[in-house]
Amino acid sequence: xxxxxxxxxxxxxxxxxxxxxxxxxxxxxxxxxxxxxxxxxxxxxxxxxxxxxxxxxxxxxxxxxxxxxxxxxxxxxxxxxxxxxxxxxxxxxxxxxxxxxxxxxxxxxxxxxxxx
Amino acid sequence: xxxxxxxxxxxxxxxxxxxxxxxxxxxxxxxxxxxxxxxxxxxxxxxxxxxxxxxxxxxxxxxxxxxxxxxxxxxxxxxxxxxxxxxxxxxxxxxxxxxxxxxxxxxxxx
Numbered sequence: 001x002x003x004x005x006x007x008x009x010x011x012x013x014x015x016x017x018x019x020x021x022x023x024x025x026x027x028x029x030x031x032x033x034x035x036x037x038x039x040x041x042x043x044x045x046x047x048x049x050x051x052x053x054x055x056x057x058x059x060x061x062x063x064x065x066x067x068x069x070x071x072x073x074x075x076x077x078x079x080x081x082x083x084x085x086x087x088x089x090x091x092x093x094x095x096x097x098x099x100x101x102x103x104x105x106x107x108x109x110x111x112x113x114x115x116x
Numbered sequence: 117x118x119x120x121x122x123x124x125x126x127x128x129x130x131x132x133x134x135x136x137x138x139x140x141x142x143x144x145x146x147x148x149x150x151x152x153x154x155x156x157x158x159x160x161x162x163x164x165x166x167x168x169x170x171x172x173x174x175x176x177x178x179x180x181x182x183x184x185x186x187x188x189x190x191x192x193x194x195x196x197x198x199x200x201x202x203x204x205x206x207x208x209x210x211x212x213x214x215x216x217x218x219x220x221x222x223x224x225x226x
Contacts (some may be wrong), residue, residue, distance in 0.1 A: 103167065
């Protein structure tokens with residue numbers, strides 16, 4: 001399976017600021033996704049990070065709030081913009097389409113975000 | 117109605133017991149079915165992946181998919197304290213975007 005790292009692992013931010021989360025994979029993958037896990041809840045898909053083109057967002061998530069970049073097949077960033085306390089969550093990137101095949105999806109360790 | 121419903125927990129079992137976890141889903145177009153294990157403060161870890169109806173076994177873990185009933189299960193045999201975690205079912209269409217169940221927290225008592 002792919003080895004996925006995320007930076008930062010955690011952060012405490014003030015409302016109104018923005019935070020960029022990085023996701024790095026140790027091998028090329030076809031697909032990269034960003035999920036959110038709010039406290040005590042399951043994972044919700046934010047968007048699909050498309051290499052070389054704009055991300056595809058799920059219902060309820062917009063590019064102005066969660067801009068995403070994917071410059072190559074091993075790296076993506078998610079920015080949480082103009083943060084409010086409601087953005088306090090764990091943000092996880094996932095990858096598919098590496099050596100394990102496109103159907104198997106692996107997750108990074110997550111970034112724990114607390115907005116004050 | 118949520119697309120994916122997972123039996124609520126928490127579950128507490130003695131060491132060596134069989135753990136049974138279940139999810140139902142509403143959309144028959146789901147094609148891929150996964151089980152993830154998530155330890156506290158960690159990312160989800162892929163345990164099992166299945167595509168077709170039937171059973172798939174991997175060591176102490178068995179995944180079952182019944183597409184006619186829209187029902188999937190995960191069984192853990194000879195459970196160990198190290199199996200204590202939250203278990204998440206997930207499924208996707210052929211776009212590989214995962215829809216998750218709410219998760220079941222399992223505690224295996226030594």
